[in-house]
Amino acid sequence: MTALLEIKDLRAEISGKQILNGYDLVVNAGEIHAIMGPNGSGKSTLSYVLSGRPGYEITGGQALLNGADLSEMTVDERAAAGLFLAFQYPLEVPGVPTMTFLRAALNSQRKKRGEEELSSPELLKRIREAAKVLGMDPEMLRRAVNVGFSGGEKKRAETLQMMLLEPKLCILDETDSGLDIDALKVVASGVNQMRSKDRGMIVITHYQRLLDYITPDVVHVQSAGRIVRTGGKELALELEATGYAQYQSEAA
Amino acid sequence: MAGDNRKPLQPTQAESGLVELFAARRISGDNLPSLCAEAFEAFQAKGLPSRREEAWKYTDLRSLMRDVKPLATPPEPAAKELAREAGLLKETGFRRIVFVGGYFAPELSDLQDIEEGLSIGSLSEALATQDSFAASYLGKIYPAEDSAFALNTAFMSEGVVVRVRPGATIERPLHFVFVANATQPATYFLRSLVVVEKGARATFIESFEGADQCDYHVNAATEMVVGEEARVERIKISREGDQALHVSTLVATLAQNARLNDFALTIGGSLVRNQTFVKLEGRGAAANLRGANILAGKEHADSTLLLDHAVEGSESKALFKSVLDDDSQAVFQGKIRVRPAAQHTDARMMARALLLSGAAQAICKPELEIFADDVQCGHGSTVGALDQELKFYLMARGIAEADAVGLLVEAFIGETLDGIEHSSVRDHMTSLVAELNERK
Numbered sequence: 001m002t003a004l005l006e007i008k009d010l011r012a013e014i015s016g017k018q019i020l021n022g023y024d025l026v027v028n029a030g031e032i033h034a035i036m037g038p039n040g041s042g043k044s045t046l047s048y049v050l051s052g053r054p055g056y057e058i059t060g061g062q063a064l065l066n067g068a069d070l071s072e073m074t075v076d077e078r079a080a081a082g083l084f085l086a087f088q089y090p091l092e093v094p095g096v097p098t099m100t101f102l103r104a105a106l107n108s109q110r111k112k113r114g115e116e117e118l119s120s121p122e123l124l125k126r127i128r129e130a131a132k133v134l135g136m137d138p139e140m141l142r143r144a145v146n147v148g149f150s151g152g153e154k155k156r157a158e159t160l161q162m163m164l165l166e167p168k169l170c171i172l173d174e175t176d177s178g179l180d181i182d183a184l185k186v187v188a189s190g191v192n193q194m195r196s197k198d199r200g201m202i203v204i205t206h207y208q209r210l211l212d213y214i215t216p217d218v219v220h221v222q223s224a225g226r227i228v229r230t231g232g233k234e235l236a237l238e239l240e241a242t243g244y245a246q247y248q249s250e251a252a
Numbered sequence: 253m254a255g256d257n258r259k260p261l262q263p264t265q266a267e268s269g270l271v272e273l274f275a276a277r278r279i280s281g282d283n284l285p286s287l288c289a290e291a292f293e294a295f296q297a298k299g300l301p302s303r304r305e306e307a308w309k310y311t312d313l314r315s316l317m318r319d320v321k322p323l324a325t326p327p328e329p330a331a332k333e334l335a336r337e338a339g340l341l342k343e344t345g346f347r348r349i350v351f352v353g354g355y356f357a358p359e360l361s362d363l364q365d366i367e368e369g370l371s372i373g374s375l376s377e378a379l380a381t382q383d384s385f386a387a388s389y390l391g392k393i394y395p396a397e398d399s400a401f402a403l404n405t406a407f408m409s410e411g412v413v414v415r416v417r418p419g420a421t422i423e424r425p426l427h428f429v430f431v432a433n434a435t436q437p438a439t440y441f442l443r444s445l446v447v448v449e450k451g452a453r454a455t456f457i458e459s460f461e462g463a464d465q466c467d468y469h470v471n472a473a474t475e476m477v478v479g480e481e482a483r484v485e486r487i488k489i490s491r492e493g494d495q496a497l498h499v500s501t502l503v504a505t506l507a508q509n510a511r512l513n514d515f516a517l518t519i520g521g522s523l524v525r526n527q528t529f530v531k532l533e534g535r536g537a538a539a540n541l542r543g544a545n546i547l548a549g550k551e552h553a554d555s556t557l558l559l560d561h562a563v564e565g566s567e568s569k570a571l572f573k574s575v576l577d578d579d580s581q582a583v584f585q586g587k588i589r590v591r592p593a594a595q596h597t598d599a600r601m602m603a604r605a606l607l608l609s610g611a612a613q614a615i616c617k618p619e620l621e622i623f624a625d626d627v628q629c630g631h632g633s634t635v636g637a638l639d640q641e642l643k644f645y646l647m648a649r650g651i652a653e654a655d656a657v658g659l660l661v662e663a664f665i666g667e668t669l670d671g672i673e674h675s676s677v678r679d680h681m682t683s684l685v686a687e688l689n690e691r692k
Contacts, residue, residue: 051648054640079650091645095663101646104659109650144663161649 082168188213269320353433369420432462492521508534
């Protein structure tokens with residue numbers, strides 16, 4: 001069976017600086033993988049390389065989504081193929097109403113997949129349902145995308161986009177950063193609602209805390225641009241106790 | 253200054269062509285008002301505006317206008333049929349007054365149930381009947397010494413004459429639709445007169461559209477009087493064909509506590525010049541001028557303003573935005589003049605450009621002429637590229653690159669549309685920009 005995501009010996013650089021050094025990872029549908037690691041270990045880089053952010057160049061190896069080479073797809077094609085990156089710092093888009101943005105995103109993806117566009121009432125219904133789970137005031141969605149939102153509201157909005165777009169592979173890049181404990185629980189409940197046997201997730205985080213609410217199947221430790229250790233969810237607790245120092249020296 | 257000392261130039265082919273056109277007009281002789289002949293003399297003394305004139309420095313009409321197209325002849329039924337099919341803002345319920353190929357088309361216009369206090373007529377009729385109301389305003393509202401405007405006065409023959417009587421509120425927008433004749437190259441001179449009297453309110457839209465691959469010239473001018481306590485909103489749209497040369501002038505005077513809210517959209521036409529002369533001559537008068545240019549190919553759009561503050565305590569705001577792709581070029585020239593008596597003037601001007609291509613160019617020239625000592629005047633300008641991070645964010649949600657750029661362009665322009673006060677006009681204009689932007 002083809003893996004949902006298969007990364008083989010992936011090497012990538014930004015501005016000539018090598019950040020990923022022979023990265024290997026397999027995520028199957030139905031699994032949640034946590035990637036932990038110290039600052040500067042290239043965790044966010046992995047998420048940007050997979051999503052196709054300009055400036056991040058693959059110099060070797062492969063990343064396959066359902067067997068298709070991601071490097072051969074444009075950013076929007078990757079999204080339509082089912083890849084979703086929840087940004088660590090969601091951007092404010094002044095002048096673009098949230099509803100317009102959500103409609104454009106969902107219908108562009110559906111169109112690319114040869115599906116019917118959603119009618120406005122159906123779209124609105126889905127948005128309302130997701131907003132309810134996340135405890136978001138629908139009034140917020142009348143505003144421009146993320147403009148004037150607090151850190152917590154931005155993360156909720158990001159989760160709402162994910163729930164609406166129903167991706168196959170979700171990458172959550174430090175979704176816990178900047179969240180208080182109540183917001184963290186709400187966002188986690190949104191993520192947990194999306195757990196499914198057809199969907200895989202990569203949760204990138206520094207801290208074990210998020211993993212109290214989103215229980216991973218597999219935990220990886222990343223250092224100096226590759227995975228240096230893999231274990232079960234108990235590995236996260238061990239890291240919380242011992243820190244990352246041993247992995248940094250190992251990598252060096 | 254420098255221009256005056258130089259030798260007069262040899263007439264260009266276009267200038268000679270205009271002399272011939274005017275001679276023919278004089279012979280056909282339909283009681284040509286003396287105003288027209290005087291204006292032509294004024295034009296002839298200066299010739300077509302060129303870069304030797306500061307106000308035309310970046311739009312050298314003299315070298316850009318290679319020849320003169322024949323004066324428009326009445327449109328054949330086929331042209332009217334095409335015009336019936338065309339039409340920006342058609343399904344809006346606005347009152348349409350339609351001109352095809354420079355001629356009034358009453359059968360395409362909506363002249364039913366004219367509101368009390370409103371009168372609408374055609375300029376040709378006003379000229380033919382020597383209408384004293386029109387005659388008392390035409391060419392007299394604000395004597396702009398501009399030779400393109402003088403040329404319009406010399407050749408004025410058709411357009412709209414509108415009067416809104418004191419205290420009348422005309423809720424339904426009036427839409428003057430000018431459609432070029434798609435079947436023949438021509439020159440169109442369109443001249444409109446809008447007089448909104450004391451305490452009256454009205455909304456006007458002027459749209460200009462034409463077919464691609466048709467070589468034509470438009471010289472349009474609107475003279476406007478905004479009376480005491482009156483409020484006018486005006487929208488101007490240029491959606492000319494890709495070969496068209498379009499020069500448009502607005503001259504307006506604002507009396508005490510009068511308000512003018514003006515928005516000009518340019519999204520088509522090979523060369524478009526929008527020049528606006530506003531005189532604030534009553535205390536408490538306020539002018540809010542906005543513009544949006546969405547250009548591509550080799551299009552060139554020039555927005556030139558004069559905000560002339562003549563008395564104490566008036567206010568002006570200008571906000572112009574340009575989105576420039578390919579080799580297109582936008583020019584913004586904004587002059588704020590504060591006369592000695594115009595203490596406590598508050599004038600602000602801003603021009604912003606978004607460059608979508610390395611070859612596109614934005615030129616911005618603010619000018620302040622301040623002769624009073626207790627005023628607030630400010631101006632600013634920015635030129636920048638599209639935010640690549642935002643584009644990536646939109647694309648990461650599945651939006652194709654062209655659509656992501658389109659959304660960001662509309663967001664950039666949005667502020668100029670948001671200033672439209674009539675809510676239905678604002679909604680329709682916002683949809684129109686989205687639709688035209690998608691096609692671009």
